[in-house]
Amino acid sequence: MRLLKLIPDNTNIGFVRIRHIAFAVTLLLTIAAVALVGIRGLNMGVDFVGGVSIEEKFTNAPQVDEVRSTVNGLGFGEATLQQLGGKNTVTIRLPVPNSSDPAAVDQMVERVKSALAAKFPGASFSNYSTVSGKVSDELIRNGVLAVLLAIIGIAIFSWLRYEWQFGVSTAVAILHDVLMTLGFFALTWMVFDLNIVAAVLTIIGYSINDKMVIDDRIRENMRKYRKMGMAELIDLSVNETLPRTVMTSLTILLALGSLLIFGGHVLRSFTAAMMLGVIVGTYSSIYVSSSLLITLGLKPGPREEKPSPAANAERVGPREG
Incomplete structure (x- = not known):
């Protein structure tokens, strides 16, 4: 079992020592991600920009890659x-340049039907439906709202469970993870649809789970080592939880790697987003969330509680007449 240990016992890595470098790198990457999203934008899928969904029936189960290449060859955009x-x-989903024009939609559907019928003898058209711009705008609002509410809820929970510094650092780290994911999709120009929104929410869930484990150990050590410096205490806590963090991340990456290789085109964007989120979430848990507690002024020792009036009266004692 010793050979299987990736992180040896009693590790003593000085994570806090390079926190200023980590903060600078994090800030530069965040600015770059925001700039990419603002300038280049995201390759929104049919869910967000509107389009048409075509249902086609085949005599036998077709090769999805062959169907995709046939439809993409028509020049209507990338098909899902x-x-x-x-x-x-x-089900074939395609963006439509002018989805409000019924004639353009009908013409596109006819070309898809003809191309599939020629490539796959016996294929028959079933039906199609369009996603309007109004519905897509509503999906965008709901997706953004879901991510923001998740971040705010987690920050409030961390604030109430620990100290306010934990809530702020956790919110900053999770916002960093989300922005890194958006920047990745702006850079690679992969399709951004509702599946990626689900991936982002999953990334938030994984990230907060990792951060809570480290925060619990920090709070425990704050009460155990009240005279220890905060930098030394955070290094101790992160090193103690490092084997769990690395093994959990590595296990998830192995599973996601299998999906990336064997899952096909449909799961590729979702899996890539998840893999990036695990890597970025692990980094932010160690270098952003934990080290930021020092900058926010967190001190070792439990929070001092104000004595109740009854306790004050008992300590002072009754006045002599």
């Missing part, structure tokens, strides 16, 4: 495919 039921039915 999903197999339904016994995998003989495939």
Whole structure:
């Protein structure tokens, strides 16, 4: 079992010592991510920009990559495919340049039907539906609202459970993780749809779980080592939880790596977002969230509680007449 240990016992890595460098790198990456999103934008999927969903039935389960290449070759944009039921039915989602024009939509659907019928003999068209701009705008608002409420809720929970410094540092670290993910999609130009929103929420859940483990150990050591310096105490806490953090992240990355290789095109964007989120979330837990507690002025020792009036009266004692 000793050979399987990636992190040896009694590690003593000085994470806090380089916190200023980590803060500078984090700030530069965050600014770069925001700039990429602002300048380049995101490659929004049909869920967010509107489009058409076509349902096609095949005599036998087709190769999804062949269907995708056939549809993408028509020049309407990148298609998103999903197999339904016994995998003989495939849903094809395409963006439409002018989804409000019924004639343009009908023409596009006819071209897709003809191309699939020629490539796959026996394929038959079932139906199609369009996603309007109004619905897509509502999905964008709901997606952004879900992410913001998740961050705010986690910050409030950390504030109430620990100290206010924990709530602020956790919110900053999670916001950093979300911005890094958005910057990655702006850089790679992968399709950003509702599946990626689900991935972002999953990343937030993983990140907060990792941070809570470290925060619990920091609070425990604050009560145990009241005379220890805060920098030394945080290094001790992070090193104590480091084996758990590394093993958890590595296990998740192995599973996601399998999905990335064997999951196909449909899961590629989701898996890439999850892998990036695990790496960035682990980094922010160690270098951003924990080290930021020193900058925010957190001190060792439990929070002092004000004595109640009854306790004051008991300590002073009754007055002599």
